[in-house]
Amino acid sequence: THLTFDSMKGRAIPDLGNFNRKAQVQNPGKEDSSLVASEFGRALKIGLGTYGRVAEPHGGKFESTEPRSWLVHIKTPRSFAGSEGPVLVCAEANSLRGYRVMLEDMGVEGYYRVSVQIAHDIREKNGIEVVTESVIPKNAAVRLGVTWDGSGTASGVRVFLRGAVLETETVLDGLTQEVITAQELLLGARDEADAQERLRDSTFFKGLIDDVQI
Numbered sequence: 721t722h723l724t725f726d727s728m729k730g731r732a733i734p735d736l737g738n739f740n741r742k743a744q745v746q747n748p749g750k751e752d753s754s755l756v757a758s759e760f761g762r763a764l765k766i767g768l769g770t771y772g773r774v775a776e777p778h779g780g781k782f783e784s785t786e787p788r789s790w791l792v793h794i795k796t797p798r799s800f801a802g803s804e805g806p807v808l809v810c811a812e813a814n815s816l817r818g819y820r821v822m823l824e825d826m827g828v829e830g831y832y833r834v835s836v837q838i839a840h841d842i843r844e845k846n847g848i849e850v851v852t853e854s855v856i857p858k859n860a861a862v863r864l865g866v867t868w869d870g871s872g873t874a875s876g877v878r879v880f881l882r883g884a885v886l887e888t889e890t891v892l893d894g895l896t897q898e899v900i901t902a903q904e905l906l907l908g909a910r911d912e913a914d915a916q917e918r919l920r921d922s923t924f925f926k927g928l929i930d931d932v933q934i
Contacts (some may be wrong), residue, residue: 721735721737721738721739721741721774721777721778721907721932721933721934722735722736722750722894722928722931722932722933722934723735723736723743723764723772723774723907723931723932723933724760724761724763724931725755725762725763725764725929725930725931726755726761726762727755727757727762728745728748728754728822729746730757730911731744731745731746732744733745733764733772735774736828736932737790737886737934738779741774741775741776743770743772743773743774743907744771744773744774745764745770745771745772745773746770746772746773746909746912746915746916747767747770747771748770749767750806754767754770755930756860758795758928759793759795759861759929759933760793760861760931761916761930762930763793763795763928763929764907764908764928764930764931765861765926765927765928766907766908766909766923766924766925766926766927766928766929767923767925767926768864768915768918768919768923768925769820769835769915769916769918769923770908770923771823771906771908771909771915771923771924771932772774772800772906772907772908772909772929772932773904773905773906773907773908773909773912774904774905774907775901775904776802776831776845776904777810777833777904777905778905778934779932780902781900781901781902782810782818782819782899782900782901782902782903783898783899783900784838784868784870784872784895784898784899785870785898786870787808787867787869787870787873788867788868788870788932788934789865789866789868789933790808790821790822790865790866790867790932790933791859791864791865791932791933791934792807792808792863792864792929792931792932792933793862793863793864793930793931794856794861794862794864794924794927794928794929794930795859795860795861795862795927795928796806796823796832796858796860796862796927797854797858797859797924797925797927798858798859799825799858799928800823800825800921800925801925802921803824803825804822804823804824804825804835804921805822805823805825805832805924805927806820806821806822806866806906806908806909806910806923806924806926807821807822807823807907807908807924807929808820808821808905808932809821809822809839809905809906809907809909809910809911810901810903810905810906810930811901811903812837812901812903812928813839813911814843815839815841815842816837816839816841816842816847817839817840817901817903818838818839818878818899818900818901818903819836819837819838819843819868819899820836820837820895820910821834821835821836821864822834822835822836822837822910823826823835823856823924824851825859826854828854829854829930830857830873831854831855831858831904832854832856832857832858832866833852833853833854833855833856833863834851834856834866834879834886835849835850835851835852835877835891836849836851836866836877837892838895838899839866839895839897839899840895840897840898840899843885845894846894846895846896846897847889847892847893847894847895847899848872848874848877848890848892848893848894848895849874849889849890850874850889850891851880851888851891852879852881852886852888852892853886853887853889853890855881855886855894856881857878861928862882863881863882863883864879864880864881865879865880865881866879866880866920867880872895872898873893873895874890874893875890876890880914886914886933904905904926905934907929907932908923908924908927908929909922909923909924910922912919
């Protein structure tokens with residue numbers, strides 16, 4: 721998957737990684753008004769009900785035993801309606817089976833932290849989560865990267881800011897089963913049902929997402 725958001729036809733965004741696959745922008749507004757100028761060229765502006773969706777972003781199912789890497793350019797909003805903002809979410813409802821890359825507001829003035837979660841069933845604490853320190857500046861353009869080595873342990877996650885690796889803290893390290901899901905990837909939305917209802921804390925509201933690579 722490689723989405724640059726330089727153009728949109730209808731609601732479709734070309735996928736440079738697979739020309740037979742296109743991302744969809746939900747509730748894009750008039751014409752292509754949800755694509756705006758940014759430090760990266762053009763980017764998707766996330767709104768209350770505006771976000772991206774990619775079917776089969778991994779060329780099939782996501783399987784946690786396979787190493788993966790994610791790269792995304794974002795412009796962070798000044799604040800979140802709640803305590804977190806979803807960047808990349810490929811997770812089933814309730815169990816959160818799959819993965820999530822989130823920004824969290826921990827009360828550190830001017831900065832967010834990154835949370836990376838890979839879970840089989842988060843309700844049973846069957847998953848992993850690592851977090852960085854609060855080093856992602858608010859209202860700023862940054863390049864964020866995540867790598868996963870497929871090991872099944874929290875030590876297999878690495879987080880990068882502008883190409884430099886960040887120190888992480890393990891919040892959960894209890895993954896006991898392989899994670900397999902065919903869930904779609906959401907860009908800038910925590911949960912599709914909540915985003916469709918335009919709940920203020922359900923999206924990366926007023927943030928920008930661009931150059932998504934998996």
